[in-house]
Amino acid sequence: MKLFNEPSPLETRIISFRFGLENSASLDTYLAHDGYKALRKAVEMTPDDVINEVKASSLRGRGGAGFPTGLKWSFVPRASEKPKYIVVNADESEPGTCKDRLLIQNDPHQLIEGVLLGAIAVGAKKGWIYIRGEYNYLIAIMDKAIAEAYKNGYLGKNICGTDFEFDLYTHTGAGAYECGEESALLESLEGKRGVPRIRPPFPAISGAFQAPTLLNNVETFCSVPAILRMGGAAYAELGVPKSGGTRMVCMSGHVNKPGVYEVPLGFPMMKFVNEIGGGVWKGRQLKAIIPGGSSSPLLKAEECDIPMDYDSIAKAGSMLGSGGLMVMDETTDMVKVALRIMRFYQHESCGWCIPCREGTTWLKKMLQRVTDGHGQTRDIDLIGDLAQNMLGRTFCPLGDAAAMPTIAIVKKYRNEFEAYVAKNPFAVSELVSIS
Amino acid sequence: MTFSPELEAKFADLVTHYPEGRQRAALIPMLMFGQDEIGSVTQEMMEELGRRLGLSTMQVDEVVGYYSMLHKKPVGKFHVQVCTNVACMLRGGAELYDQACHKLGLGHKQVSADGRISLEEVECMGACSWAPAIQVNYDFHHEVSTDQLNKILEGLEK
Numbered sequence: 001m002k003l004f005n006e007p008s009p010l011e012t013r014i015i016s017f018r019f020g021l022e023n024s025a026s027l028d029t030y031l032a033h034d035g036y037k038a039l040r041k042a043v044e045m046t047p048d049d050v051i052n053e054v055k056a057s058s059l060r061g062r063g064g065a066g067f068p069t070g071l072k073w074s075f076v077p078r079a080s081e082k083p084k085y086i087v088v089n090a091d092e093s094e095p096g097t098c099k100d101r102l103l104i105q106n107d108p109h110q111l112i113e114g115v116l117l118g119a120i121a122v123g124a125k126k127g128w129i130y131i132r133g134e135y136n137y138l139i140a141i142m143d144k145a146i147a148e149a150y151k152n153g154y155l156g157k158n159i160c161g162t163d164f165e166f167d168l169y170t171h172t173g174a175g176a177y178e179c180g181e182e183s184a185l186l187e188s189l190e191g192k193r194g195v196p197r198i199r200p201p202f203p204a205i206s207g208a209f210q211a212p213t214l215l216n217n218v219e220t221f222c223s224v225p226a227i228l229r230m231g232g233a234a235y236a237e238l239g240v241p242k243s244g245g246t247r248m249v250c251m252s253g254h255v256n257k258p259g260v261y262e263v264p265l266g267f268p269m270m271k272f273v274n275e276i277g278g279g280v281w282k283g284r285q286l287k288a289i290i291p292g293g294s295s296s297p298l299l300k301a302e303e304c305d306i307p308m309d310y311d312s313i314a315k316a317g318s319m320l321g322s323g324g325l326m327v328m329d330e331t332t333d334m335v336k337v338a339l340r341i342m343r344f345y346q347h348e349s350c351g352w353c354i355p356c357r358e359g360t361t362w363l364k365k366m367l368q369r370v371t372d373g374h375g376q377t378r379d380i381d382l383i384g385d386l387a388q389n390m391l392g393r394t395f396c397p398l399g400d401a402a403a404m405p406t407i408a409i410v411k412k413y414r415n416e417f418e419a420y421v422a423k424n425p426f427a428v429s430e431l432v433s434i435s
Numbered sequence: 436m437t438f439s440p441e442l443e444a445k446f447a448d449l450v451t452h453y454p455e456g457r458q459r460a461a462l463i464p465m466l467m468f469g470q471d472e473i474g475s476v477t478q479e480m481m482e483e484l485g486r487r488l489g490l491s492t493m494q495v496d497e498v499v500g501y502y503s504m505l506h507k508k509p510v511g512k513f514h515v516q517v518c519t520n521v522a523c524m525l526r527g528g529a530e531l532y533d534q535a536c537h538k539l540g541l542g543h544k545q546v547s548a549d550g551r552i553s554l555e556e557v558e559c560m561g562a563c564s565w566a567p568a569i570q571v572n573y574d575f576h577h578e579v580s581t582d583q584l585n586k587i588l589e590g591l592e593k
Contacts, residue, residue, distance in 0.1 A: 340520065
């Protein structure tokens with residue numbers, strides 16, 4: 001199963017440059033192409049030097065929140081009575097996102113090296129890669145790479161002939177979007193239901209097994225070997241200020257050449273769709289783009305002429321999120337999109353807190369009612385209102401993730417909701433009082 | 436109950452991956468791998484894994500109930516999962532699911548009378564750039580056309 005697309009000449013391949021090489025997942029190929037060079041460098045460095053290099057790169061978390069990675073690494077306490085751990089979030093399940101899968105499938109050693117660099121930075125000796133259950137085949141690929149690394153002195157004791165030691169294991173999930181949220185993932189790793197934890201304390205202080213834990217997304221770890229090889233400042237230069245380097249953007253939906261492409265932060269979104277993605281399919285017009293997974297508010301076509309970096313997309317009212325960019329053409333029914341998104345969040349809400357559990361359930365019911373042609377005008381207002389009231393009132397970001405796209409769709413495409421209501425023969429224009 | 440020697444060896448190794456006294460962490464992988472071998476998470480399996488990890492059956496049960504890939508009732512020998520989430524929907528995932536329902540005569544989470552095939556409408560499986568996608572057991576099929584779906588399903592019915 002070859003899953004990398006034809007590379008585009010417009011890409012900047014920093015972490016995906018080994019994709020497509022023969023046996024790209026093997027240690028031999030990795031070593032022949034800069035593999036474990038950053039590790040050899042880092043074992044001679046102090047933890048602070050490693051962290052400073054990551055800080056200089058202005059790398060931000062690739063899982064969705066976009067938190068500065070170097071800063072996160074510096075939060076793990078230097079002195080700790082408890083052992084420190086590394087956890088890799090490979091529970092990729094944000095709709096629209098399929099990059100971590102490629103990074104593991106095509107280049108598992110890059111992830112191992114990134115984890116080892118994190119381990120040097122925070123002083124951890126053990127780590128787990130939490131892989132979503134659906135990605136069963138990746139566990140075999142990862143386990144094979146881990147075994148190769150042990151055999152060749154890149155894992156275990158005396159790594160690179162020094163006293164640095166580290167053990168790494170894979171851990172399978174069992175189907176739950178919520179487990180992509182870091183604290184729910186830690187609960188799941190401990191063998192429990194994946195419900196989120198209250199924070200603080202953050203995982204850096206009390207994470208896996210209540211010990212200080214460094215937890216990052218697959219792509220975040222995969223970016224670190226390149227940062228140490230080329231230097232943090234040079235990596236930062238590739239992107240824009242405050243959003244350094246490159247990132248994998250997963251293009252899907254109504255485009256001619258969907259695929260996962262690596263581009264510098266700040267790459268123009270319309271150039272990405274039109275030149276790398278070959279434009280909207282079937283010669284149709286662009287209607288909207290979801291820029292960073294289904295949790296990110298969609299942008300209307302006229303709002304899409306912006307650079308793809310964390311701050312520019314935030315300024316446009318959305319998020320770069322997990323890099324799941326979904327393109328929608330002019331024929332797309334936005335009411336159906338809103339319903340499908342809400343069906344997802346309703347299914348995946350863990351049920352722990354009421355605003356999310358009830359909010360997503362009622363939003364789904366109301367959106368279903370409108371789609372089925374039984375909606376009233378007041379339903380449209382109520383959908384927007386209910387979603388607005390979920391914002392910031394849930395235990396973890398899943399509630400916000402459900403509310404934000406809903407608010408945006410209702411606001412930007414209210415006319416489409418009204419068209420559905422207009423088809424309801426029993427629609428009333430005003431709320432009738434029956435007292 | 437006993438598992439195959441291979442799986443027992445895997446379990447014995449698995450519990451060493453977690454810190455001393457935190458072996459409960461092996462529960463979800465054990466349930467997944469156990470289910471892969473037995474076909475479903477049986478009452479007997481929950482009791483056995485609970486006993487091994489020092490958990491009550493109810494503690495195991497509440498974990499099983501949370502995860503969508505753990506099934507207490509057996510799924511078919513071939514479990515067909517069709518993604519209809521946004522990226523797949525935009526490229527015909529919902530129509531593929533309808534087609535699968537029709538062709539198999541099954542609905543969401545239903546199993547054929549002979550236990551051979553089961554169907555499930557699933558959430559995003561991480562194949563968005565190769566949509567629409569389906570999974571048969573753990574095997575991905577990408578950019579599935581209606582013709583290809585027919586062929587895949589006919590292959591399973593044989």
